[in-house]
Amino acid sequence: KAGVTQTPRYLIKTRGQQVTLSCSPISGHRSVSWYQQTPGQGLQFLFEYFSETQRNKGNFPGRFSGRQFSNSRSEMNVSTLELGDSALYLCASSLRGAQDEKLFFGSGTQLSVL
Amino acid sequence: GENVEQHPSTLSVQEGDSAVIKCTYSDSASNYFPWYKQELGKRPQLIIDIRSNVGEKKDQRIAVTLNKTAKHFSLHITETQPEDSAVYFCAASKPGGYQKVTFGIGTKLQVIP
Numbered sequence: 001k002a003g004v005t006q007t008p009r010y011l012i013k014t015r016g017q018q019v020t021l022s023c024s025p026i027s028g029h030r031s032v033s034w035y036q037q038t039p040g041q042g043l044q045f046l047f048e049y050f051s052e053t054q055r056n057k058g059n060f061p062g063r064f065s066g067r068q069f070s071n072s073r074s075e076m077n078v079s080t081l082e083l084g085d086s087a088l089y090l091c092a093s094s095l096r097g098a099q100d101e102k103l104f105f106g107s108g109t110q111l112s113v114l
Numbered sequence: 115g116e117n118v119e120q121h122p123s124t125l126s127v128q129e130g131d132s133a134v135i136k137c138t139y140s141d142s143a144s145n146y147f148p149w150y151k152q153e154l155g156k157r158p159q160l161i162i163d164i165r166s167n168v169g170e171k172k173d174q175r176i177a178v179t180l181n182k183t184a185k186h187f188s189l190h191i192t193e194t195q196p197e198d199s200a201v202y203f204c205a206a207s208k209p210g211g212y213q214k215v216t217f218g219i220g221t222k223l224q225v226i227p
Binding site: 004033035040041042043044045048055056058090097098099100101102103105106107108 | 120146148150156157158159160163203205207208209210212213214215216217218219220
């Protein structure tokens with residue numbers, strides 16, 4: 001089985017731009033959750049999607065949004081980028097939901113905002 | 115919401131010694147406690163998890179203990195090896211489809227050969 005795939009691997013953007021990140025979960029997994037990882041802040045929960053519905057959202061501004069498609073692939077969008085958005089963005093998939101079982105992480109997208 | 119505190123933030127041990135990482139959680143309804151290991155430049159991977167109906171779980175050199183009364187759980191690594199060097203994250207969550215996983219801030223473990 002293929003693992004969780006995130007694209008692109010690296011992104012360099014300037015302030016004010018917007019960006020879209022993609023995540024393809026393991027086949028059969030219906031839950032996709034997104035996390036922001038920065039040095040000293042650990043893994044901050046962004047949101048979780050299950051069967052195309054957002055089930056939960058973390059404490060991030062509305063500039064951060066996402067969606068999930070019928071094939072369970074998910075995208076995350078960040079609009080009006082700020083310098084502080086520079087981080088590694090990880091997605092993770094699971095069968096039933098992030099709150100109850102093992103998460104399978106992707107390799108992440110390293111976003112740099114200049 | 116849930117708050118997970120993790121200590122220490124960095125830990126250095128000699129090869130062969132034991133390492134212990136501790137986490138506390140705030141929500142007594144939390145019942146699932148996974149530990150993830152993230153090697154440098156790689157994705158986090160689950161190494162062990164425990165549910166609230168169990169007090170201890172072992173997998174070779176790794177063990178996790180849970181004290182529900184005190185709301186804390188710990189990761190124990192015995193006979194550490196250089197390949198154990200990584201960042202370790204604890205996490206906590208409670209049941210229900212609309213619950214999220216809350217991670218600790220991470221512990222950078224360095225095993226000195």
